[in-house]
Amino acid sequence: MNEKPAIPVNVDAIMRKASLAAAVFSQLSQEHTDRIVKAVYQAGFNHRVRLAKLAVEETGIGNWKDKVIKNVVATQLVYESIHGLKTVGIISEDDERGIVEIAQPLGPVLAVTPVTNPTSTVLFKILIALKTRNPIIVRPHSSAIRCSSEAARVCYEAALSEDAPEDCIQWLENTSRAETQALMQHKKLALILATGGGSLVNAAYSSGTPALGVGAGNVPVFIEQSADIPFAVDQILISKLFDNGTICASEQAIVVEQPIAEKTVSEFKRRGAYFLSDEEAGKIERIVYDSGKGVMSVAVIGKTAAEIAIMAGMDVPPGTRLLIASLRGVGKDYPISSEILAPILAFYIAEDFKHAVNLCIDLNFHGGIGHTASLFSNDEAKIKEFALVMNAGRVVVNMPASQGAVGGMYNTLHPSFTLGCGTGGKNITTDNITARHLLNIQRISRRRVNQRFERFNQELYFDESLDATAIEKEYNRNL
């Protein structure tokens, strides 16, 4: 954790600059805006390796190659998904309905960014903010200040090279809680994009400024009987080992039905998974879970399986890539059934499909409401049945959950590093946040009279004896 003292910031000065930038930005054409966005994407992309290495060096979390991929998603894939969007002026015209939509920027956006995906989240938020002509103020996690600030600086230089408004990107270094709070509550701030832990997201929502936040994940992955088991296990490893399990949408627990359990275990073992004994699971529990705070221990985030085993004082076979604990329950008595952003999975054997889905519901509701659920299956009816009962913004099927939820790599979800969890997660949306969420849409409405309403004898509404059915009959007469 960064122990540097907070550098005092003048919140009013920051917001003054942001307001000026917003004012100037509001004049830019689509063409000019898009030139700025392209320059920023290219600069971020071109610095992807350096920024990735900086992130790992500073945070000690994950591995640099996977962080490069995160930076690629945050730049190249995000750019591909947004560059063709109309975000300036008239963006749609529906003559039949008489509606014209006009895109307006929101104003200054405060981007709170995490320690797990520091540079990628910065790059992503800057791109979507600039695409929508919103100046952005980046407030990095205290343990990722250098790499996050550097990502912002790279973007800012690129933006200025295309004559972007001064101060369209600002970044803060080590602000105190009070200053962050003051920023969040500032009257000139239009929106908070909050990607981080629960207390921070709560602070954003409590500030009085509109906010788009995220929720915690506790992703169950159900390998249903019709699944291609070797394929499923491969995909789970692709996801869970990606950047040492630091994406919030990574699998946290595997649920399999009894008839395929043995084969599933065998496939995991063949690929470097180590199934913990009860005693070993107990050792692991003590270091991966902070029972005082009721959350995962920060010390294990993004560590490898081997490193975690050492921390727990146990031996694992060489080449162990993943630790798996067979559990009999879900909840606070089973700490490994909680979200742990590291290569550790809980494992459940269910009697049948119904039992398996019930277990997934328990896991989903144990700290992961609204986030993501994962299923491997080739049975359409079961896929739908599963999805209908999950409370998850993303139900990813037959793909790695981390990459699947982020979007753009294994599906057509909008690539994003801010995944809404809906009201269950105390967010306002279940969407993958993207550029279109950063626009105020105005509508010109032209006269298109509702013919039935106009010709209907409205005196009939005052006749209490006429119920809805009677009114409808008259209302729709002669259609």
Place this chain on the structure above:
Amino acid sequence: MVSYVAEEGKLFCKFEPRLDTVHCLGFESEVLGRIKEFGGDVIFDLEKVNYVASAFLRICLRVCKETGTGRFSMVHVSPEVKKVFKIAGFDQELAIQ
């Protein structure tokens, strides 16, 4: 870039259409110098202006500070440019017509 007319005790400054950063850097010292020398009320005529950069907004703030409250205003401002001043929060400090 900027034309000046002193009339009825006021200094009218008329600007060209595009007030981007480069142009503003070019005329900033001249405008501020003339205003200081004039010492009276100042009016910025923005009739032809269709774009203002942050640099111009900062010049306006400096002029406001130099002349004092109520002695600096803008006229013939287009709706688009007026909106810019509103977003920047300047309408509280400047008289914009």
